[in-house]
Amino acid sequence: MNVPTARWAARYAALSAGLPVGRHADSGAGVFLCGMSACIDARIDMRDVGPLLEEKINRQAVELAAMMKRRVANGVGGEVRVEWPEGPAWLRERLGVRYALGGTGPQAAWVLSRLGAPTLIALEDRYEQMLRQIPSDVLIGQGGVAVRAADVVPTGQRMPEIFIFEYTAGSAVGDVVPKRSSRIIVRFHDRGIQKDRDFVEVSKKLAPTAAAGLLSGLNDEPEENVEGASKAVFDLGRAWKSAGLKTIHLELAGYVTPDAMRAVLNLSRGAVTSIGMSHSELLAMDPSAEQPMDALLALGERLQLDRVCVHADTWAASATRGDPGKELNALMAGCAIAAARAAAGSPVSEVRTDPAARFENMPFASFSQRGDWSFVACPAPYLDRPTTTLGLGDSFTAGCLLVLGREAPSPVDGFQGSSL
Known part of the structure; x- marks a missing residue:
C-alpha cells in the first residue's frame, strides 16, 4: 500500500x-x-448476454447489442432510451434476469x-x-x-422494468474486454x-x-x-x-x-x-x-x-x-x-x-x-x-x-x- x-x-x-x-x-x-x-430494475450480467450478441434476425436486438458493445469498449455506462416496445419481453425470455429496487x-x-x-x-x-x-x-x-x-x-398492475446491463473490467463481453467496470441502463419506455x-x-x-x-x-x-x-x-x-x-x-x-x-x-x-x-x-x-x-x-x-x-x-x-x-x-x-x-x-x-x-x-x-x-x-x-x-x-x-x-x-x- x-x-x-x-x-x-x-x-x-x-x-x-x-x-x-x-x-x-x-x-x-x-x-x-x-x-x-x-x-424495478432488471439486472443482467453482460457475461451472460450470448443470445443477444449472437442474434442475427431481429434488427432491434442487433442494434442494441452493437450499441452496448461500443459502450463497453469505450468504458461508457450511463442511460439510454431505446425505441423497441417488445424489447423487455424479448430480453426477459432469453437472458437471466435478477430483479431489484430502482x-x-x-x-x-x-x-x-x-x-x-x-x-x-x-x-x-x-x-x-x-x-x-x-x-x-x-x-x-x-x-x-x-x-x-x-x-x-x-394495488395496480405491473409496470415495465428498467434493464441494467453490468460489465466488469477484464471480463469479456463477446469479443470486447472492458478496461473499466460500469453499467448501461436501458429504458424502453418513459x-x-x-x-x-x-x-x-x-x-x-x-x-x-x-x-x-x-x-x-x-x-x-x-x-x-x-x-x-x-x-x-x-x-x-x-x-x-x-x-x-x-x-x-x-x-x-x-x-x-x-x-x-x-x-x-x-x-x-x-x-x-x-x-x-x-x-x-x-x-x-x-x-x-x-x-x-x-x-x-x-x-x-x-x-x-x-x-x-x-x-x-x-x-x-x-x-x-x-x-x-x-x-x-x-x-x-x-x-x-x-x-x-x-x-x-x-x-x-x-x-x-x-x-x-x-x-x-x-x-x-x-x-x-x-x-x-x-x-x-x-x-x-x-x-x-x-x-x-x-x-x-x-x-x-x-x-x-x-x-x-x-x-x-x-x-x-x-x-x-x-x-x-
Missing part, C-alpha cells in the same frame, strides 16, 4: 467510525424525504434505511412486485400518515415521475423536522412532459423550503436532449439548495469541465444554490457556500458508502473500506476558495473489480445527505477549512 493510499484509508476509517448509523444514529433524527421516481429516491432510501435512518419515499406504483422490493421499514404515505412499506396493501399525492401531503407535514429532501426522476419523463413534471416537482421543493427544510437536493441524471436538461435546471431555481450529478453528466452539460471547479461554481451562481457536487470513479468534488469541513465529511461519507456497496453488492449496514480499494491522486487541487464559495474534493476508494456498479451514484447521494442532514459539522483529520 503506497503512502497516499494508506493515509486516505486511515481517514476513511476514521470517518466511517463516526457516521451516525445503526446504534449510533440519533433516535430523534428527522426523516429523509425521497422522491420522485421508482421502478429509481434514485428508493435507492437512496434503501441505503439510508440499512444505516438506520428513517426514510419516506414517493410511490404511486404499489403493485405486488414493486412492494416486494422495498425494505419493510421504509415509509410510504397512506391516508395522510406515514406507514411502513410492509403494511401497504398491493414511466415518468411518481404522482403520489400521499407523499406530497405527508412530506409537507414532515418537512419542518425532516433531515433532508431528495428530488429526482425527471429524466424519465418524455421530453414533451418535462416542463410540466418539473413544475410539479419543484412546487413541492418550494413547499418544503417554505416549511423550513434546509437541505433540498436535486440529483440531475442524464437527459435525452440538452433542451430537456436546461428546462429542468431553469425551473429548479429557488426550489432546491443543492444539485448533484456524475462527472459524465457534468461533461454533457459542459464539455470543458474535465477539471470541474469553474463549471460547478458557474452553475451554483446561476441557479443561486448553496452547493453543487459531482462524483466520478476515483474522486468526488463540490462547490459550497457552507462549511467546507462539513462538505468534506459529506463527500467522504458518500464515497465510503458507495464503495462499501460496490464491494458487498448491495447496501450495507456497516460502512467499511475494502482493503483492496486504492486511492488515486486527484487531477486538480483539492481545496480552494473564491468569494463566498469553497471548492472541496477528495479521492474515492476505487475497486478495479467491484461486485456491482449498480446504484453507486445513488449511494453516494445518500451518504452526502446523511451528513448534510445533521446540524453540527464534525471535523475530519484536523481539517479547519483552510487546506487539505
Whole structure:
C-alpha cells in the first residue's frame, strides 16, 4: 500500500467510525424525504448476454447489442432510451434476469434505511412486485400518515422494468474486454415521475423536522412532459423550503436532449439548495469541465444554490457556500458508502473500506476558495473489480445527505477549512 493510499484509508476509517448509523444514529433524527421516481430494475450480467450478441434476425436486438458493445469498449455506462416496445419481453425470455429496487429516491432510501435512518419515499406504483422490493421499514404515505412499506396493501398492475446491463473490467463481453467496470441502463419506455399525492401531503407535514429532501426522476419523463413534471416537482421543493427544510437536493441524471436538461435546471431555481450529478453528466452539460471547479461554481451562481457536487470513479468534488469541513465529511461519507456497496453488492449496514480499494491522486487541487464559495474534493476508494456498479451514484447521494442532514459539522483529520 503506497503512502497516499494508506493515509486516505486511515481517514476513511476514521470517518466511517463516526457516521451516525445503526446504534449510533440519533433516535430523534428527522426523516429523509425521497422522491420522485421508482421502478424495478432488471439486472443482467453482460457475461451472460450470448443470445443477444449472437442474434442475427431481429434488427432491434442487433442494434442494441452493437450499441452496448461500443459502450463497453469505450468504458461508457450511463442511460439510454431505446425505441423497441417488445424489447423487455424479448430480453426477459432469453437472458437471466435478477430483479431489484430502482429509481434514485428508493435507492437512496434503501441505503439510508440499512444505516438506520428513517426514510419516506414517493410511490404511486404499489403493485405486488414493486412492494416486494422495498425494505419493510421504509415509509410510504397512506391516508395522510406515514406507514411502513410492509403494511401497504398491493394495488395496480405491473409496470415495465428498467434493464441494467453490468460489465466488469477484464471480463469479456463477446469479443470486447472492458478496461473499466460500469453499467448501461436501458429504458424502453418513459414511466415518468411518481404522482403520489400521499407523499406530497405527508412530506409537507414532515418537512419542518425532516433531515433532508431528495428530488429526482425527471429524466424519465418524455421530453414533451418535462416542463410540466418539473413544475410539479419543484412546487413541492418550494413547499418544503417554505416549511423550513434546509437541505433540498436535486440529483440531475442524464437527459435525452440538452433542451430537456436546461428546462429542468431553469425551473429548479429557488426550489432546491443543492444539485448533484456524475462527472459524465457534468461533461454533457459542459464539455470543458474535465477539471470541474469553474463549471460547478458557474452553475451554483446561476441557479443561486448553496452547493453543487459531482462524483466520478476515483474522486468526488463540490462547490459550497457552507462549511467546507462539513462538505468534506459529506463527500467522504458518500464515497465510503458507495464503495462499501460496490464491494458487498448491495447496501450495507456497516460502512467499511475494502482493503483492496486504492486511492488515486486527484487531477486538480483539492481545496480552494473564491468569494463566498469553497471548492472541496477528495479521492474515492476505487475497486478495479467491484461486485456491482449498480446504484453507486445513488449511494453516494445518500451518504452526502446523511451528513448534510445533521446540524453540527464534525471535523475530519484536523481539517479547519483552510487546506487539505
